[in-house]
Amino acid sequence: MATSSDILYSVRNLTVEYETRHGVVKGVDNVSLDIRRGEILGLVGESGSGKSTLGKAMMRLRNGSARITSGELWFDGQNLMELSERQMRDLRGSRLGMVFQDPMTSLNPVQRIVEHLTETMLTHEPEWTEEEARARAEELVERLGIRRERVKDYPHQMSGGMRQRVMIALALALNCDLVIADEPTTSLDVIVEAKFLDLLKELRDEFNLTILLITHNIGVVAEVADRVAVMYAAKLVEIGDVNQVFEKPLHPYTEGLLKSVPNIELDSGALYKMEGSPPDLSSPPPGCRFHPRCPYMMEEVCPIYDPPFAPPEGASEDTRVACWLHHPHPQKVAIGA
Amino acid sequence: MPESRLEQVATPTHRIEAGPPLVEVRGVKKYFPLQSGFLASLFNRGEQPAVRAVDGVDFEIRRGEVFGLAGESGSGKSTVGRLVLNLLEPTEGKVFFDGMDLSQLSPDEMRRLRSRMQIIFQDPLASLNPRMTIGQAIAHPLEIHEPNLSEGQRRKRVLEMLEAVGMNPPTNYADKYPHQISGGQRQRIVIARALVTRPELIVADEPIAMADVSVRSALLDLMMRLKDEFDLTYLFITHDLATAKYVCDRIAIMYLGRIVEVGPLKSVYGSPAHPYTQALLDAVPVPDPKHRRTQPMPRGEIPSPIDPPSGCRFHPRCPIAQMGLCDVEDPQLMQVPESDNHLAACLLRAGPRAMGQQTPPS
Numbered sequence: 001m002a003t004s005s006d007i008l009y010s011v012r013n014l015t016v017e018y019e020t021r022h023g024v025v026k027g028v029d030n031v032s033l034d035i036r037r038g039e040i041l042g043l044v045g046e047s048g049s050g051k052s053t054l055g056k057a058m059m060r061l062r063n064g065s066a067r068i069t070s071g072e073l074w075f076d077g078q079n080l081m082e083l084s085e086r087q088m089r090d091l092r093g094s095r096l097g098m099v100f101q102d103p104m105t106s107l108n109p110v111q112r113i114v115e116h117l118t119e120t121m122l123t124h125e126p127e128w129t130e131e132e133a134r135a136r137a138e139e140l141v142e143r144l145g146i147r148r149e150r151v152k153d154y155p156h157q158m159s160g161g162m163r164q165r166v167m168i169a170l171a172l173a174l175n176c177d178l179v180i181a182d183e184p185t186t187s188l189d190v191i192v193e194a195k196f197l198d199l200l201k202e203l204r205d206e207f208n209l210t211i212l213l214i215t216h217n218i219g220v221v222a223e224v225a226d227r228v229a230v231m232y233a234a235k236l237v238e239i240g241d242v243n244q245v246f247e248k249p250l251h252p253y254t255e256g257l258l259k260s261v262p263n264i265e266l267d268s269g270a271l272y273k274m275e276g277s278p279p280d281l282s283s284p285p286p287g288c289r290f291h292p293r294c295p296y297m298m299e300e301v302c303p304i305y306d307p308p309f310a311p312p313e314g315a316s317e318d319t320r321v322a323c324w325l326h327h328p329h330p331q332k333v334a335i336g337a
Numbered sequence: 338m339p340e341s342r343l344e345q346v347a348t349p350t351h352r353i354e355a356g357p358p359l360v361e362v363r364g365v366k367k368y369f370p371l372q373s374g375f376l377a378s379l380f381n382r383g384e385q386p387a388v389r390a391v392d393g394v395d396f397e398i399r400r401g402e403v404f405g406l407a408g409e410s411g412s413g414k415s416t417v418g419r420l421v422l423n424l425l426e427p428t429e430g431k432v433f434f435d436g437m438d439l440s441q442l443s444p445d446e447m448r449r450l451r452s453r454m455q456i457i458f459q460d461p462l463a464s465l466n467p468r469m470t471i472g473q474a475i476a477h478p479l480e481i482h483e484p485n486l487s488e489g490q491r492r493k494r495v496l497e498m499l500e501a502v503g504m505n506p507p508t509n510y511a512d513k514y515p516h517q518i519s520g521g522q523r524q525r526i527v528i529a530r531a532l533v534t535r536p537e538l539i540v541a542d543e544p545i546a547m548a549d550v551s552v553r554s555a556l557l558d559l560m561m562r563l564k565d566e567f568d569l570t571y572l573f574i575t576h577d578l579a580t581a582k583y584v585c586d587r588i589a590i591m592y593l594g595r596i597v598e599v600g601p602l603k604s605v606y607g608s609p610a611h612p613y614t615q616a617l618l619d620a621v622p623v624p625d626p627k628h629r630r631t632q633p634m635p636r637g638e639i640p641s642p643i644d645p646p647s648g649c650r651f652h653p654r655c656p657i658a659q660m661g662l663c664d665v666e667d668p669q670l671m672q673v674p675e676s677d678n679h680l681a682a683c684l685l686r687a688g689p690r691a692m693g694q695q696t697p698p699s
Binding site: 046121193194216217256262266271 | 550552557579626
């Protein structure tokens with residue numbers, strides 16, 4: 001079991017709300033999550049599940065009109081909700097790194113890569129000289145498999161995979177503790193993706209980097225993550241060790257999701273299809289949000305009561321699931337009493 | 338957990354017909370000239386620089402089969418799809434549909450032929466006119482290709498199509514606009530519109546790439562059911578090799594404007610011959626944490642299609658390339674030893690040299 005000192009980042013009862021034409025929508029609804037030092041935690045979910053909103057909220061970055069309305073964000077013993085905007089800005093980039101899906105939008109198109117890297121380093125580490133920063137930039141970029149002379153390139157002269165490596169180089173240059181990577185491989189071709197994932201694993205081992213990997217790609221999570229968290233309709237439905245979750249998923253949504261992922265292995269089984277589609281968050285279903293699509297739905301429980309996100313009956317603290325199949329439900333309690 | 342109650346996707350039974358292929362692509366090239374200024378054109382009278390998007394491609398699609406065309410971005414797969422439909426004119430080579438040379442057809446003949454071939458794109462929202470109702474969108478191809486239908490007959494065909502793609506009850510959807518339905522449903526509408534003229538060939542260009550995992554398998558299942566119901570032939574263009582496994586009978590792998598390997602899906606996936614195919618298949622993430630990759634990933638990045646490498650285009654990145662051979666000789670598609678209809682463009686793994694290795698002279 002993880003002790004409190006193993007935990008680098010802790011999200012507690014976080015709720016993020018959006019203003020929309022149809023009223024207030026909860027993009028993240030009462031989510032709690034721990035990230036351990038040195039781990040790669042995969043956060044999976046479909047589009048609109050709230051995984052990106054959660055990732056941005058953890059940086060206290062606003063995603064459109066999103067607003068954190070309640071909850072706490074504990075990073076290395078510090079409650080980020082109590083920091084000023086200025087303190088947050090110092091933290092972002094220096095201790096909390098970010099890698100987004102499209103690195104082109106994170107890089108300045110009229111600035112050479114080396115200038116971008118050194119400028120950012122000098123902003124966060126003003127005591128460094130320009131030469132030191134430049135040398136460190138070149139060293140890291142080379143370490144990530146980009147030829148030293150390419151640092152003089154502009155972002156558009158690099159391929160998508162190279163640009164993604166530059167973003168990681170930046171996080172490393174500043175000795176970030178945690179990198180939040182939101183769909184970092186989604187715009188990459190599979191061979192470039194495979195190389196990038198190898199690099200992430202190497203960096204985790206070498207620099208003891210902690211990575212929150214947000215993705216819709218279940219295969220990517222299986223390949224690199226140590227633990228996996230599954231999000232559905234703004235809530236976490238399951239979290240656990242990656243081997244355990246893939247072998248024996250507890251939540252019916254996780255089960256369906258894993259079985260509907262195409263697997264290139266010729267001897268893998270047939271593909272499953274899940275009924276229906278994720279709910280509209282402006283009017284989510286009552287009770288368990290997955291109940292209208294769930295093949296195990298219990299009529300007298302699931303559409304009425306919201307399941308707790310807690311360790312299943314008789315299991316360790318390391319696994320959590322939000323499903324009445326694994327918790328004493330109100331009906332059982334009522335009969336028992 | 339109770340035993341699984343999830344519904345399984347039906348495995349289609351394809352009736353692939355013998356006889357002449359529905360589509361034949363012969364020596365097709367498509368070059369897109371690079372914009373060059375006035376001065377450059379004065380001094381550079383020889384060969385004009387061009388992006389060689391498709392650079393000599395041969396294959397045929399048999400009636401009733403699902404033919405996959407896979408590759409990374411920039412490999413030329415989408416350009417091939419457009420060439421097959423004559424939406425682009427080849428720089429060189431010919432495309433035959435049902436025995437007809439598309440380059441020889443008059444504009445009027447081509448227009449009539451269009452009702453027999455349709456395309457489905459990746460983004461359904463971009464494919465649908467936001468100001469047209471779903472019913473109007475599906476009726477549109479009928480107005481062009483079957484102008485003699487009465488209003489009532491058209492409406493009937495539209496409702497039938499909506500039902501066929503699983504939008505039930507159809508009258509609930511016909512008068513809605515694209516923004517009022519979900520992304521998965523929109524792709525169903527695009528499929529309905531493509532099928533309303535009863536085409537024989539569907540070019541599906543990344544048809545499910547935008548859909549979420551939980552709706553993807555339902556869309557694939559629908560496409561395979563419709564294939565049987567409407568006797569369709571698919572050209573399935575995708576970058577997603579895992580998805581291709583569930584639908585394709587045969588598959589071609591493209592690299593830098595060329596097909597490097599083609600054959601029955603089980604043969605290509607089970608024993609890939611070309612080193613690029615091996616790396617590509619191995620790179621696909623597998624949803625199993627215990628799985629490990631076995632192949633080395635190719636060095637460097639895909640070279641520019643403006644000035645592709647000499648000899649075999651993959652040689653600068655290839656782990657088995659032999660200098661003096663692979664950088665000189667341009668490999669054609671050749672028989673892979675001990676295979677059936679499985680071809681690869683690799684000098685070392687297919688054709689005479691590979692065959693020679695199988696039976697060394699005593």
